[in-house]
Amino acid sequence: MQHETIGAPTLASNRESRPQPILHDVKQVSDGWIKKYELTYAMPDGSLYSYESVSRKNAETYRRELERAGSGEQQADAICIVGRTPDNELVLIREFRYPLNSWCIAFPAGLIEAGEDLEDCLERELREETGYGFHLIDGKPKFHALPQAGYSSTGLSEESVQVVFAFVEKQRDPEPEPSEFIEVFTLPIADAARFLEENETPIGTRCQLILESFARDARDALQRC
Structure with a gap:
């Protein structure tokens, strides 16, 4: 056939x-x-x-x-930042999420403000939630956005999130809102698979899939050795 x-x-x-x-x-x-x-x-x-x-x-x-x-047009409502340090670690957060009544593992994220471009939003959200900023390469920030924003929950809402990968470094203390309870931690990329297997804290689907992608890349690299 x-x-x-x-x-x-x-x-x-x-x-x-x-x-x-x-x-x-x-x-x-x-x-x-x-x-x-x-x-x-x-x-x-x-x-x-x-x-x-x-x-x-x-x-x-x-x-x-x-x-x-x-009609096929799209405008992102929010940003999700996959920050990578010079030591090949990912910057993650544990945040208390009120709808879950629980802490949740995620990448730093937030709403894009009116008139704010992607780079400014990325820098602001990093600073507020994590205290990280751009790790400059040749004097310039280096980041890459996925070709289109993805929708968070298509059965419930039209909210769309732009995922951005960026090289970052710690620069200052975080500046969360009084109602935000956030713990910042880093995860070596090589440990992504182990983290997914051992983690017992609720985790956002977007974060879960991105970590699985890093874990798969690491497994494929080992198999090629």
Whole structure:
């Protein structure tokens, strides 16, 4: 039997060739820092379907964001920083997360402020949460962002997070908010696999997958020796 290899379809062809729900209405049903919405979609058969979601954005901005995402445009809401030191260690945090009522392992992260570019946000969040800053190479910061932001929880919210890899070094004491409880620690990249096996503290999925990627690279390097 022959198997045909099919390349990944473009975003445009996905939208043009696949029937999909069409956004009909956005209704805010509760207020606060996190807002709850009822989204109404027109289904391919003409019926209406309601779905509950949450967002930090007000109704007008949220609807605009949904329409932007539906057209293929994207704008990151937050940043996740995978900091690597000159000693080949990763900078991680243990942070008390109120929705979990528990400490959680993660990479430093935070919301991108209005008008803030990626480099400024990266530097600010590093400073506030960890006390680290850029490790300059040839007098310049060195960092690399993934090609597109990823969504945090597609069944619940439209929040998107831009993952950035950066070379960093300790520069000062952290500057957390009074409500933030954060412990900073470093993890040798060579110990990533062992850490994942032995860790018993809740861990964010994004952090878990990035650490697994480092662990796999380390295992592959050993096999090549």
